[in-house]
Amino acid sequence: MAASRLPHIVLFSGGTACRALNIALCALPVRLTRVVPAWDSGGSSKVIRDSLDVLSVGDIRQALMTMAHGEGRAGDVVKVCNVRLTSGSEADARTEFAFYAEGRHPLLERMEPGLRGAILNYLRIFRAAVGPDFDFRNGSVGNFILTGAHLAHNGEINTAIFVFRKLCDIAGHVWPSSAMSGLDLSAALNDGRTVAGQHRMTALEDRDGAAGIREIALAGPDGGTARANEAVLESLESADAVVFGPGSFFTSVLPHLLVEGIVPAIARNRQARRVFVGNILQCRETRGLDLARMVEIAGALWRGNGGGERRPFTDILANRQLLPFEKTVGAFAYLSTGALEKAASTLGATVTTGEFEDPWQRGHHDGAAVANALISLLPG
Template identity: 35%
Template sequence: MRIKIKREVRVPDPIKLERYRRTPDLGPKLLFFSGGTALKKTSTVLTQYTHNSIHVITPFDSGGSSAVIRNQFKMFGIGDIRNRLMALADQSVLGNPEIYKLFSYRLPKDADDNELRAEFEEMMECKHPLVRDIPSPMRKIIRNHFIQFANVMDDFNLRGASIGNLILTAGYINNRRHIDPVIFIFSKLVEVRGIVRPTVNKDIHLAAELEDGTFVVGQHLLTGKEASPIGSGIKKLWLAEHLEDSTPCTIQIRNKMRKLIKSAELICYPLGSFYSSVVANLLPEGIGTAISENRCPKIFTPNTGTDPELKGHSLSDQIHKLLYYLRKDDPENIAVSDVLNFILVDSVNGIYPGGIDKKEINKLGIRVIDCELVSEKSTPYLDPLLLSQALLSLT
């Protein structure tokens, strides 16, 4: 094992946690590969201890209002990015709670086109209470984005649309289809306490082969949230250019992403949909290599309870699958210890399919850290505060 921790680690470590709490501006760079929902509460808790966490977000969402935007503007999924930006926003800053409400608002699903257009125009003219309540100059910046979206929307279907997604989409198109400037502007606007980036800035989709030999293209068909849960376990996951074609495509991460990964002081493969949130982030070429070149601790915090994507997968299966995708860039030269060092579990309160085979995990050179992660309030899921404190104690 190339990474060795010679001292005993205390989880949670009250001294370290208090130090981080007092100076969050100097807090550690914890990097997460995740989607937008499962880690939302944990991300908000983390802002109490560090303002330097890094969130690499999947841009492959192909369902709901994200699908409407993607189809109309030929872009990647923006919703999970918006979700994480809002989770990390400082709610104590003047105007931020109002912006949070606006960004979280969805237009009605049951209204007719005229009603939807009227409400959108009311927002664009700053007459809508959700916009009117935002103090200037933030209100003017947001109004400009409404106007920009109106200029390109044509016959866009507003039914059920997320206002936050529309605003970010307007910024993306106005910045010549670059997302980094948009994230920067809104990170400053709402005092985001961390860094948020999509894994790649491309209009591509998730594709999978199931154990029964069938093929599925589209994240929304894998998660069990918008469509019926998959009838068979996932055998393999890859990226495809089109929803109508499962042919694999190759895409490299940018140097910016490589540098961001190398800057992390701890890398976490966190809770969330195992394939569509965690593994999806590892699919672009260069991710595994960048992770292996960083000598910081790498930790897997598996889900407790059920995950529709893990049909037939034990915890040991999850670990082996995770290692496969982490090492796929160069399996002969990327060692297990280069990409995964610890499994963080709660064997007393957590529910793990197939149990926790510590001997098998240890044979891989991976250490199991067993501590309280599930509270009475959060059961059967991981408690955001307990999880945050455990991860921070390991930095």
Template identity: 55%
Template structure:
């Protein structure tokens, strides 16, 4: 990687900005992904509850994406991306785990011996620490390895991530927004009712989604305040561009502004371009909203967090509306622009209106087009 490579920080969830991450890596950008520390569902939930640690699923996914973008998608990545059967408890999935942990899996046997030994060490630590009856169903082998590294490094997730990066041989960084183990996301709906847990916020039923989300909150169950991972503050300070999205707005993008120290660090880097990437589609969190409305909520939360009235974003990427009426992909409609151009004028932000949808994957971003646009801005 060139010393003059643009330094780009991506605030995202685990998967939504995958194509953009890969495209920017292909083009030699120096990337730092900042992912949520409050995932409360899936395989991460079982590990989080068992070890009282922060969720590792988004971290692992982002690291795998970084490896793929840097051309390092070899046997190590295949092992980290492996997932066990959905069978529960000590059945088929547990047998699969024991096969991986034994070192007999062909991917491990053809791997560099030092890499294989390290992975097996972490799997052994994980296997030794789990309680009887642990639910392996649909578990991610990479999550198990990352948890083993966490245990090996005295419950230091940053050290475990650095070890993961060494095993993968990648240059890009991935950090959780906070390293506290018990961060919980909540959302207040239009009715005043609150829902708790990221997995609940991302899967509101039709009746709840129709009420809309009026506010969100982050809290640590043990100390209340959610503090920033120190390593992300340095990345923000050095960034040439800071990018928000794409991703689930209320559960993966906006909550980062609620982590103590993040908004202040963002405000301090006055030279970086601050870019918001609008989603292609609505989701359960954002039914009946539009891009202008979401950007307005983002700016409001930034002002609230920093106590400043100055606009924050410098650029907004908006997918061009090709139909003058509502159109759906699967369950969700395309996200409308709203009064985005007028809002851009009010904020002093440049609106870049283009066709950012992937022609082969409806409802998803064309990573190459988004990456090209970001690099043109820089």
């Protein structure tokens, strides 16, 4: 079947939680587009973002590397892009970066000259932009290359991603839901306090997690609106399925609905299935919530951001609860379904319950099981 006629799945997600699903979908006859957050404010991305005032690229790079893994791309470029520098001294990290930027690493030395030249050019652009005092420790070489490409192509992140995909020979698409830099995510807690920053929300302290998140807000530069990436809107036009999750509910999944233009674009595609994939476990963001309440929150946000009378989800995938009592994996309990059938009926969605937990990794999704469930929802 021609690639353009394969079913097109658009997956709104964050980072590691949907890794298994991404890899499983790469093995099936589908076209896959990942839409990732543009408001990452922690780790290596934070250091780059604060230094250069550019779009955070960490989630983009991670999704591209997952796509490469799923497609069986294990060449030298992918290996270089997967490298994380030492977390030792600043001097050691700077020396290690130079080993790559000056082309002395064996992986770079044996590359075809065109590939090698492009990578070195982006690394040198990045080094010149951040200056001599930049802290390279624990930094991702892939983040440095992608940011260098972003700078080289006049701040056009979509062009930078296109070039990065070509360097790594990746077929699948990855786009940030907004191409704007400087987006800030925040949460208002039920006790009236506010938590600012995606990285703080994903690591809520026990007191904050116990209070619970009442609502979230996504602000653009100077408090303006976060506008949708045109590449995402174009992808949604041709989608046969639009999938939300799995992933951190309040930081990786729900905020996409706050990006101006996303919800109306989904609503305009009347043929696509709209699927919410429930998580396996609670997390710091969702302690005490159940799946029914989560889809109700998502439904309210959908209606408030241009969804109109169109139902937010046609289908909800829920992990089967096999025990009649609460059980935990580490610090977190399994996510209960709650009054899911009632919530789904109110939203006009159908619930599919399955054993979606990976039998080898407790608390994680079985990517193949979820992927097969998604495929079964597509027509013919």
